[in-house]
Amino acid sequence: MSLKVMVVGAYGNFGSIISRRLARVDGIELTLAGRAAQVAVLAQELGTRFWQGDALSPDFAEALRTFQIGLVIHTAGPFQGQSYAVARACIKEGAHYCDLSDAREFVAGITQLDEAARARGVAILSGCSSVPTLSAAVIDAYLARTAGDFRPEELCYGITSSAKMPGLSTVQGVLSYAGSPIPQQRNGRLEQVPGWYGLEWVPIRGIRGRRLVADVDVPDMAVFPERYGLRDIRFKAGPGLALGTLANHLLARAVRSGLVSRPREIAGQLHRLGQRFETFGTGKSAFFLELGGLLGNQPASYRWELLATHNKGPEIPCCAAIALVRKMAAGYQPISGARVCVGEIGLQEYLEAIGPSFITITEWSR
Numbered sequence: 093m094s095l096k097v098m099v100v101g102a103y104g105n106f107g108s109i110i111s112r113r114l115a116r117v118d119g120i121e122l123t124l125a126g127r128a129a130q131v132a133v134l135a136q137e138l139g140t141r142f143w144q145g146d147a148l149s150p151d152f153a154e155a156l157r158t159f160q161i162g163l164v165i166h167t168a169g170p171f172q173g174q175s176y177a178v179a180r181a182c183i184k185e186g187a188h189y190c191d192l193s194d195a196r197e198f199v200a201g202i203t204q205l206d207e208a209a210r211a212r213g214v215a216i217l218s219g220c221s222s223v224p225t226l227s228a229a230v231i232d233a234y235l236a237r238t239a240g241d242f243r244p245e246e247l248c249y250g251i252t253s254s255a256k257m258p259g260l261s262t263v264q265g266v267l268s269y270a271g272s273p274i275p276q277q278r279n280g281r282l283e284q285v286p287g288w289y290g291l292e293w294v295p296i297r298g299i300r301g302r303r304l305v306a307d308v309d310v311p312d313m314a315v316f317p318e319r320y321g322l323r324d325i326r327f328k329a330g331p332g333l334a335l336g337t338l339a340n341h342l343l344a345r346a347v348r349s350g351l352v353s354r355p356r357e358i359a360g361q362l363h364r365l366g367q368r369f370e371t372f373g374t375g376k377s378a379f380f381l382e383l384g385g386l387l388g389n390q391p392a393s394y395r396w397e398l399l400a401t402h403n404k405g406p407e408i409p410c411c412a413a414i415a416l417v418r419k420m421a422a423g424y425q426p427i428s429g430a431r432v433c434v435g436e437i438g439l440q441e442y443l444e445a446i447g448p449s450f451i452t453i454t455e456w457s458r
Contacts (some may be wrong), residue, residue: 094121095421098161098187099434100147100178101132101168105262106192109410110165113227115140117414119421123159126168148177163420165220165413166191170200170265179430183212188426190220190333190413190433191415194348195265196275199224199311205430214295215426217416217433221252222379223327224312225412228434229442230381231320242387242394244320249381250328252296252303254374256403266308266329267358270340271347272411274309277317277325288344291337292328296378298399302336315432332374396455404450412437415445 097114101107102124114122115138124135124142143155147168150286164187166178172192182189183205193199200220209216235242267382273284273344290307305328316325329336337388346352379398386392400408419442421427426436443453 094119095417096121096123096160096162097417098123098125098143098156098164099160100125100164100166102126102142103128103134104167105406107165108134109407111140112409113410114417117418117421120417123161125155137302141188147181148175152178153181153184153313154319156181156187161185163188163190163417165417166193167413169193169195169261170268171195172265172268172292174198176202178309179216180208183208183214183216186212186214188215188217188420190215190217190416192221192409192413193218194221194223194310194409196292196309196311196314199432200314202430203427203431209430210428213422213428215428216430217436218417218430218434219311221409221431222412223310224315225433225437226379226408226439226442227381228280228311228315228319228440229437230268231383232435233439234383234394234396238387242383242384242385242392244322244385246324246384247316247320247322247381248324248326248384250294250305250329250330252299252305252332252378252380253292254332254377254400254403254405256332256375256406265413267340267343269309271344271352274307275313276320276327277313280323281366282313282317286344286348288340289335290328291341293330294380296380296399297397298452299374299376299378303330303332303335306337306341311432312443315434321435332377375403376401377403377408379408391456394455394457397453399452399454401450403453406448408451411442415441418445 097120099111103126104113122140124131127146131142164182170329172195186305199219207218269287275282275285276285285307288306293302295302308329310327378398384393384397
């Protein structure tokens, strides 16, 4: 019997990527969901079913029942400040759930639904994206290769996108904490640092020059200190053009000085401005991760980089959900309960969902 999958926010930036990819996966029956009329247009193009409505409304549970959905993929951000209405509806109707949230509080708070999810026998997985699903998969794969001989102490990692602008909801999410305190692990404890501060130039193999990144908020900070026993965790991100990172940093300074009180409201203006500069980009995005620690009794480090070309970077965060669908369509049943999506998708499963045509993986140890 086919796995019946619904993509919420199907015509959005991430939702449309996932919908188009899943339309070609055997063993599933796809339903697209969204509030606007575009959902019908995309469904007709892909030859799938659709439901037009608000997934945060009480009508959503009835839609899940009508279409007999087995798994919901929630892509309709921004998730900062969003309720768990979609996940609660899934629990009520007995459907598994995953989301692409990168909002730390939203992802960490999903455990409040654990008891209800276990009672209903469904898995509620939050943060099914580059962070923390891919970042955890990279770390887990390396630790498994060293058979416990490597003891991690420091983690420095991040994402640098291409100049192509993401969806507006993504921009709203990453600007919502500009200048506000966000946690980063320092010397064994979480310390508050201003969002979009901590500017740093980072080198990436395959990208000419260096990319400018800054401190941003990620769900990993709520999971990794305990999961890996790390003393220091630093995550940074930034657009492909340094001008974009500088604009976000200046907005953060304006927030801290009191000149701007609601940075999220400026997201639309910065989004439109960023679109004007897209042609100046190289089309290259990257995910980089470096672990430092002890291998035996000797200092050691491990570096892993994923380089995506041709403006394909936005596909990377989508592939955790795609990998999960492929795995479930092949018979996998996730353990019931509500949790952060780490350890659910292995590194090889994640990379197979991406496909090799536009990515290059580089890794080295020293």
